[in-house]
Amino acid sequence: MANFHVIGGATERLAHPTINKIHTADLIDSLRLGVADFWEKPSHMVLLALIYPAVAIVLTVWASGYYTWPLLYPLLGGFALIGPFAAIGLYEISRRREQGLDTSWHHAFAVLHSPAIGSIFAVAVLLFVVFTLWLTAAQALYETLFGAAPPMTIDVMLQQILTTPQGWTLIIVxxxxxxxxxxxxxxxxxxxxxxxxDRDVGAAAAVETSFRAxxxxxxxxxxxxxxxxxxxVLGSIPLFVGLAVIIPIFGHATWHLYRKLIEPEVATMPAQRARSTKPGKIA
Structure with a gap:
């Protein structure tokens, strides 16, 4: 039953949240609200936001020391793949601010006490599998074009990529x-x-709802x-420092985008009232 809760959620049936049709103006408004959330109390984002620049710098040093330059670009690009999970604390802050609750930085870790924490980790595992497959594909492509021996310096790698037909194939493919x-x-x-x-719907419903959205x-x-x-990309250019602002803004904005995409949950009504109420729309 515990495994079903992770996959199927707290109810006996798989949830099927209603999807709204949105417009470009909704994306802009989500970003605006994300900026507002960030500037309301930016100090409580520092610890979370600096994880990205710190990890990026560590990976850069690691790649330099062990001559794994070909994986540097895939590693940095791969941050976008695991970003939705890394920003989960930011969603929680926006959720609390929306409800008028305290938004001190430590509340970002309140997700650890969420009834859906098992489902959250299940979807996170899916993301890390995708991240691993991406790195594997990137390494396989490089070795197919240039062989298994990695370049000893970044200068050699750049020369390979920018001045040879194999290099341009690597860039495009x-x-x-x-x-x-x-x-x-x-x-x-x-x-x-x-x-x-927002709702303990289970990993399956969460992923399926994202597809429908x-x-x-x-x-x-x-x-x-x-x-x-x-x-x-813009946040990564100045030695990744810009990510300390970009990541929180996108994290908060994603919460507001979710609010625009997903119809709010309707509270369960007594049977006699439900019979006299028109059925809601179904996506």
Missing amino acids: GNLIGLVFAIVTLCTTVVAFPLLL VIKNPLQMALWGLIVAIGL
Whole structure:
């Protein structure tokens, strides 16, 4: 039964939240609200937000010392794949602020006491599997084009990539493969973690709802993914320091995007009142 709770949620039936149709203005408004959340109490985001720059710097040093330069770009790009899980504390802060509750930084860790914590970790495992597959695919592509021996310096690697036909093949094909992994991540998690924080629906319903949200709003979700990708790139340019601002803003904005995408849960009514109430819409 515990395993079913993780996959199927707290109820006997799998939840089927209603999906709303959104517009580009909703994306802009979500970003605006995300900025407002961040600036309301930016100090409580420092610990969480600096994880990204710190890890990025560590990975850079590690790659330099062990001559694994070909994986440096996939590692940095892979942060976008695990970002939805890493930002879960930010969703919680936005949720509490929405309800008028205290939003001190330690409340970001309140998710550990969520009744849906098992489902949250289940979806997180899915993300880390995708992340691992991305690194494996990137390494396999490089070795197919240049062989198993890694370049000894970054200068050699850049020369390989920028001045040879194999290098341009690596750039084009590698980014196309990365795009596929990014789309998979977007489809499976765009609202999964905020939904699990808001309702104990189970991992299966959270992932399925994310897919339905993308299918119902393909252009808006594609634009949202592009906005996030551009923001992460811009935040990474100044030695990753910009991520300390970009990550919290996107984290908060994702919560507000979830609110726009998913119809609020309707409280259960007594049977006699339910019979006299018109049925709600179904996505």
